[in-house]
Amino acid sequence: MLSLSEFVAEYGELLFEGTLSTLVMLVVPTIIAYVIGIALGVVLYLTAPGSLRPKPVFNGILGWIVNILRSFPFIVLMIAIIPLTRILMGTISGIAGVIPPLVFSIAPFVSRTVEQSLSEIPRASVEAVESCGASVPCIVFHALLPETLPSLIRGAALTLISTLGYIAMAGAFGAGGLGDIAIRYGYYRYQTEVMIAAVVIIVVIVQVIQSVCDLLARKVDHRMANR
């Protein structure tokens, strides 16, 4: 059994770099997925029957595409879009190779969380801004999205944490990161302490994401009095 200082000397750098790769794989695809997902979510909301720009057929088809993308198990999606990944990134391995499949699986999920947040806005508020003569872009950017901010932040915690699970899986396919370390050292080499250390770091990341997002969401939420 190694002492803590020996353990850090032996595996510290490995775990540090793994953590860094994991964070990059977490943040970059999530940001891209959010840009796409918010746009998709807004379109899904606006085109739903009875909404501001109802287009039932278009809405149905778009919803169907989103559902299909969400149905793919991440590993299957990752393999299925290898040709596309190669065209987009020039490689299918490492961090670059995992960004497209992550974006493809997170964006549809984000679009549904955004759509749900938007549909929680009271009908009267939407009709009130509509009857002020606001255009749809004005309603979206100055009323709907600001109204959903707390809900969007809570959705972001959900998204980031499930993405972390995908990244660990992607690790097994040569993407690197903490998941990769846990599998390679813990599973193939029976170095349980490295696996435990990697898992502990993932647990800490999850806790930090949840706490920070909760705190932020509470801070920007003005829907309830006397908080």
Place this chain on the structure above:
Amino acid sequence: MIEIKHLTKTYGVGDDAPRALDDVSIDIADGDITGIIGMSGAGKSTLVRCINLLEQPTSGQIIVDGQDVTGLSGAELRQYRRRVAMIFQNFGLLAQKTVLANVCFPYRAATGKITDENRARALELLDLVGLKEKASSYPSQLSGGQQQRVAIARALACDPEYILCDEATSALDPASTNTVLKILRDVNRETGVTIAVITHSMDVVEKICKNVAVLEHGRLVEQGSVAEIFANPQTHAAKVLLGRVDWDA
């Protein structure tokens, strides 16, 4: 002047589709406060939502100052909606914006930006409804009556010629109701803005309206001056609304 002509609104298609409004014709004269009264399901909310085209009438016309507005769309429709501001039963304020930002929203809708002059004007309007000191509060920190007064200030920020009130006082207690009605009456007297009040309460009609139209099952069954109808209600609906029937019958 708003002339509602043979307005019909059906949900669904075919001859037996439910009719929320059936051949309703009402004139709302400039400068008046007109009441549109009826029981729940009589079609009064549908009527007012058709006037500012939140709902598209199935047939009939809405003529505002000589212009048929039923076919409006795009920028013309948005401009028209600012002339016909609306106040809702559930206030419809944006929970994530301060009171001042809510009142400023019509300026944003009209011009895409909010200037210092807009803010100053919004504060004047808040002063008018007695809530200037609440400018930086959020709607959740206000009582229902206060929220409705903010909604009135927001409606006034549209600089409207007409204000439509859809059950504006139905969610409020009697004291708040009186405050809101007084504000509406004063605004009508001072600016000459025309007001249409949708309500199921004869009390509201009696307090501020000059003329009243009674709706029942989507049809206009009686209309006239408030004095006339209170003195001599002709229809069963009007009598029920006035409480002049034996409730146990």
